[in-house]
Every structure is written in C-alpha cells, then in structure tokens.
C-alpha cells in the first residue's frame with residue numbers, strides 16, 4: 761500500500777518534470793525564432809538627424825519636422841534595396857524593441873512612402889521626438905540608425 765503510493769508519487773513527479781522540460785524546450789525554441797527575425801545590416805557611418813526642429817526649440821502652432829539622413833538612401837516600405845530604409849518618427853515615447861516591427865500608432869509614425877518631412881499638431885507643452893530608420897519590413901537596422909531624442913516645447 762505504502763509502496764504503491766510512493767510509486768504513484770514518483771510517477772507524478774516524473775510527469776511534472778517532463779512538463780517543465782517541454783515548457784523549457786518550447787520557450788527556447790520560441791526565443792530562438794524570435795531572435796532570428798531577419799535584421800538588415802546598416803553601413804558604418806549611417807546616421808539620421810533632425811534638420812528641424814532643434815533640440816530645446818520653442819514652437820508656436822504646427823511643428824514641421826524635417827528628417828536628415830547620411831550614409832544611406834531612402835526606399836519605400838516593401839522595397840528591398842541595399843543600404844536603404846524609411847523614416848519613423850517617435851513622438852513622446854522611448855525606443856521600441858529593436859528586433860521587431862516598429863508599432864504603428866500616434867507615438868510611432870511611419871513614412872513608408874519615403875517622405876522626408878511631416879507636420880505635427882501637438883498639444884501645448886513639452887514633447888520628445890526621435891528618428892529611427894527601419895528596413896522594408898519596418899524592422900530597425902543592425903546596428904540601428906537612430907537620432908538622439910530631442911525635446912521641444914509647443915507654446
């Protein structure tokens with residue numbers, strides 16, 4: 761009787777160990793797939809920067825933002841071409857994860873037609889802006905091509 765209970769207990773423990781092992785293998789596989797999302801290499805010296813506005817600038821009314829790029833070219837989203845990408849403007853947010861598609865919302869604006877400027881209507885107060893280039897699949901390059909984050913004040 762006692763032996764039977766012990767055996768059953770052993771069996772359960774083994775099964776539980778197998779479940780834990782299966783979960784670990786599943787997570788490892790998932791992690792590997794995640795890490796393998798293809799990233800496009802950026803050439804040395806590539807940089808994006810704000811032509812306007814400047815860090816610390818105070819602005820009345822709509823904000824015209826002009827995107828600068830050196831060492832790479834612009835290509836629309838979906839077009840595969842070496843050493844190119846399209847601009848993304850991050851508004852009042854920090855950088856998204858580098859190994860994933862950049863989200864699309866008011867804080868992550870895509871310029872997939874190859875635009876190099878935009879006009880923002882922002883409520884009065886302080887706002888942060890940052891440029892992040894990404895490849896045809898909206899995934900940041902490796903290493904990422906991004907500007908420093910700047911802060912502007914809308915009056």
Ligand SMILES: [Cu+2]
Pocket residue numbers: 837846847848862870871872894897898
């Ligand atoms: Cu994009």
